[in-house]
Amino acid sequence: MTDGPLEWLALARGTLDRVALNRRDDGWIAGAWADPRTRVLIVQDGCALVTYEPAPALVLVPPAQAPDGDRWLLGVDEGGAAYFGVAAALPAVEGAEPAGLRQVGALLADRDSGLLTHVVALEHWHSANRFCPRCGTETKVASAGHVRVCPADGSQHFPRVDPAVIMLVTDAADRILLARGPRWPADRRSILAGFVEPGESLEQAVAREVDEEVGLPVRDVRYVGSQPWPLPQSLMLGFTATTDGDAPLRPDPEEILDAAWYTRDELRAAIDAGDLVAPGPLSIAAQLIMRWYGGELPNMPHF
Numbered sequence: 001m002t003d004g005p006l007e008w009l010a011l012a013r014g015t016l017d018r019v020a021l022n023r024r025d026d027g028w029i030a031g032a033w034a035d036p037r038t039r040v041l042i043v044q045d046g047c048a049l050v051t052y053e054p055a056p057a058l059v060l061v062p063p064a065q066a067p068d069g070d071r072w073l074l075g076v077d078e079g080g081a082a083y084f085g086v087a088a089a090l091p092a093v094e095g096a097e098p099a100g101l102r103q104v105g106a107l108l109a110d111r112d113s114g115l116l117t118h119v120v121a122l123e124h125w126h127s128a129n130r131f132c133p134r135c136g137t138e139t140k141v142a143s144a145g146h147v148r149v150c151p152a153d154g155s156q157h158f159p160r161v162d163p164a165v166i167m168l169v170t171d172a173a174d175r176i177l178l179a180r181g182p183r184w185p186a187d188r189r190s191i192l193a194g195f196v197e198p199g200e201s202l203e204q205a206v207a208r209e210v211d212e213e214v215g216l217p218v219r220d221v222r223y224v225g226s227q228p229w230p231l232p233q234s235l236m237l238g239f240t241a242t243t244d245g246d247a248p249l250r251p252d253p254e255e256i257l258d259a260a261w262y263t264r265d266e267l268r269a270a271i272d273a274g275d276l277v278a279p280g281p282l283s284i285a286a287q288l289i290m291r292w293y294g295g296e297l298p299n300m301p302h303f
């Protein structure tokens with residue numbers, strides 16, 4: 001296995017400066033909206049318009065063509081152009097199709113992948129958090145889309161992100177543990193994952209989830225990378241962990257339909273035979289498995 005961090009994560013490639021300090025500067029925001037270099041990304045139900053020739057790219061419109069709606073400041077590029085998101089019905093654009101992160105998150109270039117990830121996360125948060133959790137009053141958008149404020153009690157509410165750990169567990173023979181979750185297709189396998197609980201560290205969450213799901217103790221829990229997963233509001237935190245000995249796997253039938261150890265040769269053979277479908281390249285799971293495998297898995301889509 002290679003050491004070091006994960007090198008490429010589909011949804012962690014954004015290139016813009018988020019200029020968070022400018023979000024409360026109404027004069028700066030108005031100036032950016034008036035600048036003809038500014039571009040607006042329209043989002044509807046987790047999708048934006050994408051064109052595929054000559055390469056997959058988001059459809060971005062100048063402010064003059066943008067629909068009405070709250071303007072969420074997404075950032076500024078190296079040339080000084082600002083980017084905003086607006087939630088609205090997607091317009092008809094010749095040659096463009098609506099697409100979400102699952103379809104194009106790994107295909108888009110770095111800037112556009114980051115823009116779509118950011119805007120999809122904000123759209124979900126705004127749509128799911130319209131009312132004050134303290135008093136139930138409808139909140140108002142502030143800070144260029146990154147805060148909601150209650151007009152009744154003044155409380156501020158920030159976008160929520162749910163941390164989830166995902167871990168590549170190896171045994172003493174450097175085999176990896178792959179499991180099938182409930183409701184997954186029969187041939188689908190991935191590594192273990194779960195949400196962090198209140199009052200728990202990330203390392204504790206890794207150990208607890210592995211114990212709950214397959215009944216194994218782990219050691220050497222090491223962080224190797226993260227990517228946002230706004231489907232709808234997670235942050236995936238990738239780890240490696242090791243287990244000693246050859247204690248039997250005890251899958252929790254509520255969470256795991258079956259689990260097994262794989263050598264590299266066994267994984268390759270299972271994929272080649274059509275018996276196993278590994279996670280797709282959008283996921284941090286695939287990148288963790290490839291880091292261990294030492295390269296791309298068989299049958300993985302190429303870009």
Ligand SMILES: [Zn+2]
Binds near residue numbers: 155
């Ligand atoms: Zn309130």
